[in-house]
Amino acid sequence: MTVTAARGFLASGVAAGIKESGDPDLALVVNQGPSRAAAGVFTSNRVQAAPVRWSRRMLADRRLSAVVLNSGGANACTGPAGTEDTRLMAERTARAVGADAHDVAVCSTGLIGVPLPMDRVTAGIDTAAGRLSADGGEDAAVAIRTTDSVHKTAVAPRSGWTVGGMAKGAGMLAPGLATMLVVLTTDAEADGPALDSALRAAVRTTFDRVDSDGCMSTNDTVLLLSSGASGVAPDDKEFAEAVHAVCLDLARQLVADAEGASKEIEVAVVGAASEEDAVTVGRSVARNNLLKCALHGEDPNWGRVLSAIGTTDADFDPDRLDVAINGVWVCRDGAAAEPRDKADLSGRRVTVTVDLRSGNDSAVIWTNDLTAEYVHENSAYSS
């Protein structure tokens, strides 16, 4: 159901032949209204793909009728021709679904620097438009996969209205979003500013706290479209909570499916003087390659945690740092405490808790271990 869980939306996913494998690679999501309100959050990378530049501009009026998405090519770093290709995708979609091209967002994912095979893309858009359906959410979610091993969807049903969504992303996950395309839909009545504020708040503590490998993509896009078809206008808090729930669910699915990972690692920083400090420390720990290798080897190497904390400017006293790994306080006051072999790391989920003992703020960053499979997958990606 996903993007078609909320009323007023049609979707489809087809194999347009962009991917050599013949797997599905093109998706459409269409908002039938009555409302066309929308909001979007994009990569903070300064090198931005043509579709990101286009969609950001088209969203200035907080209105979208449709989204066209393709996997199999990022259309990033493709020069003026890439910009033209994005415009053609929007125009072809607009024609096929009866919308204005300025109300069509474009999302692309795949290899950087390679032009899209536009004849296949445009034919694929026409095919996808012919298959639009109120049950097409799963097909759309499947078609946006790149190295994802599973498609990712989530839904938050509320009384009389719904938020649903789909996501792709399996690497290059980092703050300021990831190689991550997310489309959320809702039939709740909410105007552009309300959508924007709920989406930004949700992204800040979900997708933006996923840091799989410290690499930030050129194509990240999270869109939220409202059809208003439920006729229900939830209050702001209730609506924000539902958007957050779907974002969190999808973000966790991204971490669970990160390229080559064997562990899902939650870095929980508590006792911070500010939320910013907690996020800074969490990211530094989550990005430490040596720690990620150690956790892969099921070694509760808290020294590498301290070493990562020490590179930050957060408020803490090195002699008052506490670290727990899967609940065992292996480090207290900056030195060894409970025996490290008490920490059982045999499961897939690992929690690293850092107590900065400098305040009451906290944050969680999600990451993965570093594995030989990650190296293999990312050495072979484009060949």
Place this chain on the structure above:
Amino acid sequence: MTVTAARGFLASGVAAGIKESGDPDLALVVNQGPSRAAAGVFTSNRVQAAPVRWSRRMLADRRLSAVVLNSGGANACTGPAGTEDTRLMAERTARAVGADAHDVAVCSTGLIGVPLPMDRVTAGIDTAAGRLSADGGEDAAVAIRTTDSVHKTAVAPRSGWTVGGMAKGAGMLAPGLATMLVVLTTDAEADGPALDSALRAAVRTTFDRVDSDGCMSTNDTVLLLSSGASGVAPDDKEFAEAVHAVCLDLARQLVADAEGASKEIEVAVVGAASEEDAVTVGRSVARNNLLKCALHGEDPNWGRVLSAIGTTDADFDPDRLDVAINGVWVCRDGAAAEPRDKADLSGRRVTVTVDLRSGNDSAVIWTNDLTAEYVHENSAYSS
């Protein structure tokens, strides 16, 4: 010869039994004078090992008679007991070589969070003191190895005076130094401030530009001791050049021996608006795990270079970025240019050149590829 290439220095290296393997693990370097001038640069990690805290304090008067170094244990995150152990190492060394403990620097490297076996350490200091010799430089360089596959030494002979040195480090190499211990010696006449300024200038553009895996150690130390035994006082520029030459030689040896690496990667950033911009961009590229995997797979994936540049706040226009890989301009104006298969990555050395086209400043960062062996070595390190 290394630390004993310059006149006025004795050194030794012994197996004290700190390492379970029985390999050499304790070294002494003694300055016989007439001068005892010295300078030091330490890790910028805020979590600092006891020996770093000690040596930094002892160097406040810019004077050292001896350095005691051990591998097999970092004495980091070891609490008040670790501080006491460092003091005992300095005192035992002072007694054994006839110096004041306040003129003895201590350097430790190895696992974090584990106390040193002090009975073996102190006995080892006595043994090492008995073996001090003007030919002991190699033995000392061998004894400070951890996962280093070779010992690292360098020497810059000048007319009538010499700068020599030894280094260890094979991972966790990052700005603000690395898990890196370096001792440099000279028989040139140079006072503390002159040593300090030559050392800082050299470290800034050598060891500080090595970024093997983005991880910063708790123990990094670079020391420079002058005996003045040559009776020659070179001018500042000449002296700084020799110190820089030895540091550069040792830094390149560290990169060449980085844990599990199969490629030595030089990221050269040119056309930058400032040296700071060039360093920022170089580091971001050098730390990009996806690029490091691609280069390991001999894939000239310039899209990942652009994606890394885009995460920085350096001065550049995304549509005017040029990237060459091993001299082939695979990207011009932010898009594909020469065919990527023209870039031959089969050799061990890879150069990634980024032209920001925003000015005339430049910088070079040295790093390595990311390999399954790196993961393996760092998963198994403490087990």
